[in-house]
Amino acid sequence: MEPISTPHDYLPVLVQAAIAVGFVGFALSAAAFLGPRLHGRKKEESFECGIEQQGDARRPFSVKYLLIAILFVLFDVEVIFLYPWAVNFKALGAVGFVEMVVFVGFVLAGLYYVLRKGVMRIE
Amino acid sequence: MDQGIITAIRTVPLDHYVLLSFLLFGIGAAGVALRRNTIIVLMCIELMFNSVNLLLAAFSAHHSDPRGQVFVFFIMLVAAAEVTVGLSILVMMKRIVDSVDVNQLNRLKG
Amino acid sequence: MAALFYILAAISVISALTVVGARNPVNSVIALVVCFLSIAGHYVLLNAQFLAMVHVIVYTGAIMVLFLFVIMLLNLNKPGGPRKSLAMRLAAAVAGGLLFLTLAAAVRQGVAITPAAGFDPGVGLVRHVGQVLFTEFLLPFEVSSVLFLSAIVGVVMLAKKDKDEAPDPHITGPERARRTA
Numbered sequence: 270m271e272p273i274s275t276p277h278d279y280l281p282v283l284v285q286a287a288i289a290v291g292f293v294g295f296a297l298s299a300a301a302f303l304g305p306r307l308h309g310r311k312k313e314e315s316f317e318c319g320i321e322q323q324g325d326a327r328r329p330f331s332v333k334y335l336l337i338a339i340l341f342v343l344f345d346v347e348v349i350f351l352y353p354w355a356v357n358f359k360a361l362g363a364v365g366f367v368e369m370v371v372f373v374g375f376v377l378a379g380l381y382y383v384l385r386k387g388v389m390r391i392e
Numbered sequence: 393m394d395q396g397i398i399t400a401i402r403t404v405p406l407d408h409y410v411l412l413s414f415l416l417f418g419i420g421a422a423g424v425a426l427r428r429n430t431i432i433v434l435m436c437i438e439l440m441f442n443s444v445n446l447l448l449a450a451f452s453a454h455h456s457d458p459r460g461q462v463f464v465f466f467i468m469l470v471a472a473a474e475v476t477v478g479l480s481i482l483v484m485m486k487r488i489v490d491s492v493d494v495n496q497l498n499r500l501k502g
Numbered sequence: 503m504a505a506l507f508y509i510l511a512a513i514s515v516i517s518a519l520t521v522v523g524a525r526n527p528v529n530s531v532i533a534l535v536v537c538f539l540s541i542a543g544h545y546v547l548l549n550a551q552f553l554a555m556v557h558v559i560v561y562t563g564a565i566m567v568l569f570l571f572v573i574m575l576l577n578l579n580k581p582g583g584p585r586k587s588l589a590m591r592l593a594a595a596v597a598g599g600l601l602f603l604t605l606a607a608a609v610r611q612g613v614a615i616t617p618a619a620g621f622d623p624g625v626g627l628v629r630h631v632g633q634v635l636f637t638e639f640l641l642p643f644e645v646s647s648v649l650f651l652s653a654i655v656g657v658v659m660l661a662k663k664d665k666d667e668a669p670d671p672h673i674t675g676p677e678r679a680r681r682t683a
Contacts, residue, residue, distance in 0.1 A: 346472040
């Protein structure tokens with residue numbers, strides 16, 4: 270009988286998350302207390318010297334990237350199927366292999382369509 | 393050890409999972425009716441999906457039946473496909489009518 | 503364990519309310535990410551570890567990033583935008599609350615389930631879920647690949663603009679200006 274992992278095994282994750290959040294909170298609040306604060310137009314610029322900055326970072330970008338982001342989500346979700354399959358690879362045998370080949374075949378058909386449509390080509 | 397896991401899963405009564413799931417579903421449903429921004433409406437629909445997923449997972453764990461969790465898995469996949477198509481429709485809507493207001497979608501009527 | 507559940511439940515409900523109430527769409531997205539992470543915590547408490555992993559990867563890692571991407575793309579990262587009238591918002595909140603009350607009243611006697619013959623605590627592990635997925639749910643698994651194929655084709659059809667197309671008289675706004683230019 271192999272050991273079963275339980276929610277208790279996730280305690281280190283919780284501790285690590287608490288440390289990460291705690292450090293960020295500590296560092297930010299300590300910086301606010303300890304550092305001197307100066308305000309001014311020059312002081313609040315992102316870069317003190319170099320090229321003049323224009324606009325802010327939150328500007329809309331091109332629609333061309335939208336399709337790539339969406340296709341990433343779809344293929345990302347398809348990859349999720351591979352995890353339980355890989356864990357059960359030996360138990361499923363040849364049938365499981367054929368199942369996955371059919372699945373990946375459909376996915377590759379989608380990828381072929383995407384490539385033929387020239388979605389990935391950004392001019 | 394085995395007994396410890398069983399009690400760990402069952403410490404929280406199933407009713408509380410059911411109530412939490414209903415509460416999240418109610419908030420999501422209210423949000424769909426409340427907001428006019430299409431992207432928030434889509435997010436509220438995701439919230440409702442997740443409340444149902446939580447309910448399925450809770451029943452599956454308490455009943456020790458893995459089929460409920462496979463169901464949740466498929467719901468997540470369908471939600472991902474739905475979101476991608478929904479968001480591309482949203483982007484096309486913004487480009488064509490220059491708005492993300494759900495009320496603008498009445499232009500679909502013929 | 504039980505205390506952890508109630509803390510996570512409180513985080514879920516508060517962040518869900520923030521999703522609905524926030525004026526700025528970016529704040530809504532961040533609140534929804536917090537809500538989804540707390541739901542992943544619920545899955546871990548239920549020992550549904552496969553679901554917890556998939557949930558974090560699919561929802562927090564992919565879907566919410568896509569939402570944020572679209573908000574930045576459409577330049578919606580400002581508070582405001584169209585709002586419903588106060589009466590409509592009040593009616594929506596009351597309707598949601600009544601829906602919750604109705605559902606809660608339906609289960610006020612409590613939920614009784616008859617557990618399976620032997621309680622198996624390892625039911626949510628990747629190996630068990632995978633075994634059921636690839637044997638009993640083989641057809642839905644293969645059909646879902648067709649669903650993804652159709653989603654890919656649909657998205658490409660919707661979002662890819664063809665080079666030469668006549669201006670559509672129904673299209674107004676900036677898209678018409680762009681196409682006729």
